[in-house]
Amino acid sequence: MEEFIDGGTEDRNREMAPKEKFSKLFDELKSCSFSGQKEKIEEMNRLIDEMNKEEFRLIYTIDLFNNINKTIEEEKLTMENAILLLNHVGYCKVLKNVWNPCFEKSSLSRRFEKMTEEEEKKKEEKNEKLLVDLCECYLLFHFDFSSELISICVPGLLKAALKKEESEENQTEVEMALLALSEMGYCEVKQELYLKEITEIVKHQEHHNLTQLAYQSAWLFLIYRFWVDNSLEEVIVNELHFGREAARELEELTRNVNWKKKEEEMGITERKAMDIILRWSRSIGNYFYFCELWNEEYVGLFSCLVDVFRASRDNHSGICEECIQLFNAVTKNRAVKLDVLLKSGAIDAALEEIQRRTLNRGMIYEFINFFQLISLRLKEKGEVKTTEEERKELKRKIFEKMVEEGYEDIIISFQKTNRFYFADDTVFIQL
Template sequence: MGPSVSEFINESSGKLRVERFFELISGLRNFNNTDQKVIIKELELVMKAMDKNELEGALTVGVFELMIFEEMSKKEGKSERLLIDLCECYYLLSDDNINEKMAPSITSCLLKVASNEERSINIQKEVEMALLALSEGSRGTLVKGSQPLEEMIDIIYHHNDHRNLTQLAFQSAWRFMINNWHRNSNSQIVVVASMIFLTVVKRELKELIKCVDWKREDEGREKIRSEPKATQMIIRWLDVLGNFFIMCDKWDDDFNEVVRFVVELFRTARDNEQEISEMCTHALKMLARSKNSSVDIFEKCGVSEMISQEINCRDSNDKITENCTVILLLISAKSKDKADNDTKVEKSEDGSKEDN
């Protein structure tokens, strides 16, 4: 009796395992459900036998790109579920290397899934995965036209009315919006979305920080573990807020209030939640990088005071110190530009007086 499938796979070379992986995954769509189950079982055995390098070499963007293109090109017999799975894998694995020609079709496919308003657990999981994929894909490609943004804002509005999205799905929807809206900055949909975003992000962060233990560990008292999901969601929202800061061009009391909120969140997190502290300074660094932000914002909202304190008391190799140093340099540059502009205005006014 010859070796079993699993024995053969385990004894094969890495090159043969990768080749077999390609054969199986490429031929999967050509079989019926019964045969597909057999192929999937063999795929599982192949992947289990692969080491990390073999697996990374097999799961390339190019493989999914080819499969998606072939699936979309079919006029008949198209497996919609397979196409959706491929599109999600492509966006989640792509990491900024997205084929721009394919992106509109992939985005349209995933938005269709994300727009499902049913409330069942299975549908909710499908919607969450589609929105997560769209948010990840939005790091590497920008949508063209306002239609995708209009569809996404409809999803957001429906959630505000019916609470049908998970926390991750809702955050992913906003991440997609903000990563894309600077291309459509003059459209009405972006103007409206930018007006409600600050309220949304502050509301979501306030709810999430209730799930985090912010106190230092006291002697004789075991530290209460923070909810990991809440911590990660706070970090994701701060990442989105940083993208909003760098693109925003309208400053008002609501905006200043959110900046103050980030400063306060940093001070709350600095002794106990390193990742959150780092993301707070990252968001403020994005604000400092914005061409539209003025020196006054940093003074009014306590950013200047915060970074001065941190630079003086932290390790010079610390990531937070690095961010604070960048913020300080950017604020200094803005101060210099403001002083130069004020000097030009004064000289211009003095010249006008002399002419008179």
């Protein structure tokens, strides 16, 4: 009889919605012995891994953080185990790209900020592991960062990320430290707090415990700094070879995904690879928003983006749309040579895609915008590092390519059926 009852309970648990199941596990956590809490939290973390973005949003609330704080206050949850749960929540919040400033309003946020400041002030017996954990929670969950806590967290997490001992545990710690740093966004950080260390991490990644996510996070942290400090461009482009490294990583990640599967059919490893691809695309977009320095390595980078675009267009519209938006951002950047769009295959890919009957209106608009930007660039006689003769030759090649693919007929068709989206004077490329 006991076996039958246990089996029935297990079946009911499987049928519960993820939010209710998570709440049930959290309630059970409070009555666990401290030694049993870790096992229960590992079960909660596995459940979080299986959640989709919308399911995760339902548990990522101020109530979660206030309940964790209350459970700590009541001495029903150790700080070590609380951080074990929080780190995984933060990790999934980043990869699932969920934005919600609820942590900042919680009682747990105030506790952690106070603990971070107090731990940093200790002259002796400072708990370095606890300080790193607190800094990670601060950066993973916050949206506004005080200069005082930045001066504590950035050097502390970079020190943790520089660990060279090869082990799975160290690899996880390095990944978490860099992931937290990448969540700082565009806030200003003094170069002396980070530049030497982040350059070493990026330049010598083979000597560190860097996963693909860790390496991408290191780059994202640096690219965000570029937004407020354009003196970093020379380092990013010519010393660290951003174009080459981003292309290499994208190529490897693309090979690791079975693009014929829909997202819901993919396992955790493939979904993670796709999440990292999206993070790379955003890093690239952020960089080219302010880029003023041309490098031939960009051709290889854009070729990889075209490969991602073609691979994702059947089953992964989110990544596909991200790619065409990136093509538009690059085309707007006058520092990027326009012939890179031909060499990389971006124009070919866009012409192929614009003829697909399944294209939604938002994507149609992005493609038309792409070709209009090209046309406007070709009209400019001062096209970057291009002679008048080169400009005319490029214009001729693009024009012939678009005539061959029936571009004008496509535009006329779209104008007739989507009058809201396109003006009568939609730009055509002409010699």
